[in-house]
Amino acid sequence: MSDMSIEKIAVLGAGQMGNGITQVAACAGYHVTMIDIKQEFVDRGISSIEKSLAKLVAKERMTQEDADASRARISLSIDRSDCADCDLVIEAVPEILDLKVSIFQELDDLCKPETILASNTSSISISTIADSTNRPDKVIGMHFMNPVPIMKLVEIINGNKTSSETNAAVIAASDKMGKTALSCNDSPGFVSNRILCPMLNEAILTLQEGVAEPDAIDGIMKLGMNHPIGPLALSDLIGLDTVLHIMNVLHEGMGDDKYAPAPLLIQMVEEGKLGRKSGQGFYTY
Secondary structure, eight states: TTTTOOEEEEOOSSHHHOOOOOHHHHTOOOEEEEEOOOHHHHHHHHHHHHHHHHHHHHHTTSSSOOOOHHHHTTEEEEEEGGGGSSHHHHHHHHOOOHHHHHHHHHHHSSSSSTTTEEOOSSOOHHHHHHHHHSSSSEEEEEEEOTHHHOOOEEEEEEEEOOOOHHHHHHHHHHOOOOOOEEEEOOOTTTTTTHHHHHHHHHHHHHHHHHSSHHHHHHHHHHHHHOOOOHHHHHHHHHHHHHHHHHHHHHHHHHHHHHHHHHHHHHHHTTTTBBGGGBSSSSSSS
8 A cells, every 4th residue: 555545534523514525435435434522413414424325325326235335434433533543634624723723733643644634624724724733745625515425526725835645645535536626726715715705795796786686696697607506696505604704814815905895795794694594695595
């Protein structure tokens, strides 16, 4: 086994992203340990995976035998030291810099020297996370898209010290999971959110300025630009608090007012109108 080949994976975080990543890794034949801080979080995560596998079997996308084998490859834990002998750890915890840094410091101490440490962050600097460890060459971003089992992309983010071997190893793992991995260099918002979120923000400004109603704005982008969902409906789906957070990351990180979040976006988040998850955003749910 070359020192960069990946067989055992740990996923930190059993939420929507963490359990999705665990599922696709297990279905690809990896042994996966899904870890969270409370048993109830782990239980909720695995029940979500079991439901998802059952759906795939019902739709005849997968045999019962394969689903059972995939489930059997998943171990559950509330102890981060279970990462120690894994070849790849994928962190999918909340987007809080201090939390990520402390977890990566701990992983660096716990894991064998060959272990690759990946973050599923959508906005935090990989180079900053990497600098909190003694193995910055083995730290990388693996930004999966939501919902993980369906979306084909993994955006791979190289920090300023990530080695080409680390990059190749996670691309190979993504490939095995049935994903297309496309690489970029660490920069605020990476590629995905640097392009997407200003478009969403611009749609919000268009609404705020009374240029058009939500149905018209979304309809023009869907029918005119062939987008599967309009920008306002997509903002509601992502969560307006998340869109605001990423606009702030871009604004601060690039130091350019073209990334300033729309006043209407700030106001709606302050009022608790976060989109689908709160029942009210640009549309009512």
